[in-house]
Amino acid sequence: MESRAVIRIEDVWKSFGDHQVLRGVTLSVRNAETLVVLGPSGCGKSVLLKHIIGLMRPDRGSIVVEGKDVTRISQAELNKLRMNFGMVFQGAALFDSMTVGQNVGLPLREHRLLKGAELDRLVDEKLEMVGLSGTHHLWPSEISGGMKKRVALARAIALDPDVILYDEPTTGLDPVMAEQINWLIRDTQHKLNATSIVVTHDLHSACFTGDRVALMDDGKIAFEGTTDExxxxxxxxxxxxxARGHIPLPGESRKRGECDLDEPF
Amino acid sequence: MRNSSAIAHAKPRGLLGGSFSTVGRGALDLITEIGAAGLLLWRILLAMRKLPRSMPLLIEQMRRIGVESLPLVMITSIFTGAVTAVQAAYQLKEFVPKIYLGTAIYKSVVIELGPVLTALVVGGRVSASIAAELGTMRVTEQIDAMDAMAIEPVRYLVMPRMLAGLIMLPILTVFADVLAIGGGFVVANLSLDVSPKTFIAGMKLFFFAHDVLGGLFKAFVFGGIIALMGCTAGLRTVGGAVGVGRAATRAVVASCVLILVSDYVLATLLFKVIFGE
Structure with missing residues (x-):
C-alpha cells in the first residue's frame, strides 16, 4: 500500500571543509514504514540522519518533515517538531551523570509532561518494552553496550514519537546482541506503528529490519527499493x-523480509 | 630548483620562525574563541526567560563551582594575606609608620588580590572542569541527544553554569578577602610586631565601601568569564580524548588571559573613572 511521505529530502548537499559528504541526496520516507539507509562507513549516512532532525544544516537542498522545511524553520518550531522524533545514537549517548531511569525520564521531566509516581511508572513501562525491567537504578557505566543501546531506545520512545531514527544500531555489538537489537527494532515498530529510519552498514540488519532500503554511495542515493528488490x-x-559485504545466503535461518514478529529475542 | 615565488611562500623555518607562527596561531585561536563566547553569551541571554525551570540545575552548579572551590580558595587566600603582610612590612620598613600595614593589606586584598587570585585559582579549576565535562558530552553525542529531545543545551547546561559563576565568585571573594586579611593580621601580630589595635586602626584609616564593592564587581565579571570560556571551549570540542584535553587547555588559557585583561579595564573604569572623583 502506498502511504504519504512524512519526510521528503530533496537535493541535499553538505560538505565539511573540502570534503563533500552529501552530493544531492533525494529520498522520501513514507508513513509507518521502516526505511533502511545502507552504505559503507563514512559515506554520509549518519550525517544525513542528523540533517533530518535538524542537528546539521545542509549547504543546499530541503528536508520537509510533516509539511515543514527543517532547514528554514525557527528554533522553537524545530523543537516542537523534535518532540515527535526519537533518536537512538550510534554510541547510545546516554547521560553518564544520570541513572538509567533518569535518562529515560529526562524528556518527560524536562517537558513537564509527567512527574512523581506517574513518571516512574512510565519509565518502568518503557524499560520493560526494551526488556530491561528493574534496571532504572543502574548507571550507564554499569551496563553493557547492548543494554546501553536498549536504554537509548527506551529514551527515544519515551515521548511516543511518530518517527524513530536509529544511527548504526548494531555497530560495535556481538552478533547475538546485534540480533536482539534487530528484533527490538522490529518489535518496537510493530508496537508503536511509528515511521523508522535505520542507518546501518550491516546488510543483514538492513534486510531484517527494513521495509525499504536506500543504498548510499558517494554521497548520493544509488538504489532505492524493497528488500526483495x-x-x-x-x-x-x-x-x-x-560483494564486499556479507549478504545472508538463501536458506539462512532468517531470510530477508521474512520476519516473525512474535518470535521472542 | 626552487624559484623565488616558492621561496617567498615557504613556511618560516627554525626555532624562531616556528615560535612566531605558534604565537600567531595561538592569538588567532584565542580571538576565535572569544568571538564564539560572544555568540554564546547572546544565546544565554535569550535562554534566561526559562530560568525558573533551571533552578535545580543552578543550585547544583552553585554547589559544584562555589562550595567545592572553597577549600582551595581558603588556602590560597590565607597564604596570600600572610605573604602580603611580610612583603609590605619589608617594603615599608623605616619609611612608613606601622599603622599603615593594616591599610596596605586591606586595600591590596579587597581591590586586587582577593578578586584576581580567587578568579585565577577558581578559573583553573572550574573552567577546565566545565570544558572537559561539556567536551566529553559533545564528542559522545550527549549534547546532540539533548538537542534531539528538544532540550536546549544552552538552557540546560550553559545558563546554570554561567549564573552559578556570576553568583559564586563574589561570594568566594568575600571569603577570600576575610581570610587574606585574617592571614595578614595573624602574621602582623606574631612576627611583625604590629599590635591588633594598630592593625585594625590602619584598616579603618582609609576604609571606603566602594573599594569592597569594586572588588566584588570585578569578581562578578570574572565569574562570568570563567563559566563562559569553559562552556565555549567545551561546546566547540572536536575529536576524542585529545580534543577534550585541548578544550580544557583552551578554557584555562582564555579564562586567565581575559581575567587579567578585564582586570585592567575594570580597574581603570571603577577606580579611575567612577570612584576616582
Whole structure:
C-alpha cells in the first residue's frame, strides 16, 4: 500500500571543509514504514540522519518533515517538531551523570509532561518494552553496550514519537546482541506503528529490519527499493556493496523480509 | 630548483620562525574563541526567560563551582594575606609608620588580590572542569541527544553554569578577602610586631565601601568569564580524548588571559573613572 511521505529530502548537499559528504541526496520516507539507509562507513549516512532532525544544516537542498522545511524553520518550531522524533545514537549517548531511569525520564521531566509516581511508572513501562525491567537504578557505566543501546531506545520512545531514527544500531555489538537489537527494532515498530529510519552498514540488519532500503554511495542515493528488490537488482552500486559485504545466503535461518514478529529475542 | 615565488611562500623555518607562527596561531585561536563566547553569551541571554525551570540545575552548579572551590580558595587566600603582610612590612620598613600595614593589606586584598587570585585559582579549576565535562558530552553525542529531545543545551547546561559563576565568585571573594586579611593580621601580630589595635586602626584609616564593592564587581565579571570560556571551549570540542584535553587547555588559557585583561579595564573604569572623583 502506498502511504504519504512524512519526510521528503530533496537535493541535499553538505560538505565539511573540502570534503563533500552529501552530493544531492533525494529520498522520501513514507508513513509507518521502516526505511533502511545502507552504505559503507563514512559515506554520509549518519550525517544525513542528523540533517533530518535538524542537528546539521545542509549547504543546499530541503528536508520537509510533516509539511515543514527543517532547514528554514525557527528554533522553537524545530523543537516542537523534535518532540515527535526519537533518536537512538550510534554510541547510545546516554547521560553518564544520570541513572538509567533518569535518562529515560529526562524528556518527560524536562517537558513537564509527567512527574512523581506517574513518571516512574512510565519509565518502568518503557524499560520493560526494551526488556530491561528493574534496571532504572543502574548507571550507564554499569551496563553493557547492548543494554546501553536498549536504554537509548527506551529514551527515544519515551515521548511516543511518530518517527524513530536509529544511527548504526548494531555497530560495535556481538552478533547475538546485534540480533536482539534487530528484533527490538522490529518489535518496537510493530508496537508503536511509528515511521523508522535505520542507518546501518550491516546488510543483514538492513534486510531484517527494513521495509525499504536506500543504498548510499558517494554521497548520493544509488538504489532505492524493497528488500526483495535489493536482492534481485542488477544495480552496480548494490552489487559492489554486496560483494564486499556479507549478504545472508538463501536458506539462512532468517531470510530477508521474512520476519516473525512474535518470535521472542 | 626552487624559484623565488616558492621561496617567498615557504613556511618560516627554525626555532624562531616556528615560535612566531605558534604565537600567531595561538592569538588567532584565542580571538576565535572569544568571538564564539560572544555568540554564546547572546544565546544565554535569550535562554534566561526559562530560568525558573533551571533552578535545580543552578543550585547544583552553585554547589559544584562555589562550595567545592572553597577549600582551595581558603588556602590560597590565607597564604596570600600572610605573604602580603611580610612583603609590605619589608617594603615599608623605616619609611612608613606601622599603622599603615593594616591599610596596605586591606586595600591590596579587597581591590586586587582577593578578586584576581580567587578568579585565577577558581578559573583553573572550574573552567577546565566545565570544558572537559561539556567536551566529553559533545564528542559522545550527549549534547546532540539533548538537542534531539528538544532540550536546549544552552538552557540546560550553559545558563546554570554561567549564573552559578556570576553568583559564586563574589561570594568566594568575600571569603577570600576575610581570610587574606585574617592571614595578614595573624602574621602582623606574631612576627611583625604590629599590635591588633594598630592593625585594625590602619584598616579603618582609609576604609571606603566602594573599594569592597569594586572588588566584588570585578569578581562578578570574572565569574562570568570563567563559566563562559569553559562552556565555549567545551561546546566547540572536536575529536576524542585529545580534543577534550585541548578544550580544557583552551578554557584555562582564555579564562586567565581575559581575567587579567578585564582586570585592567575594570580597574581603570571603577577606580579611575567612577570612584576616582
Amino acid at each position: 535489493l536482492r534481485t537488482t542488477e544495480n552496480e552500486a548494490v552489487q559492489n556493496f554486496v
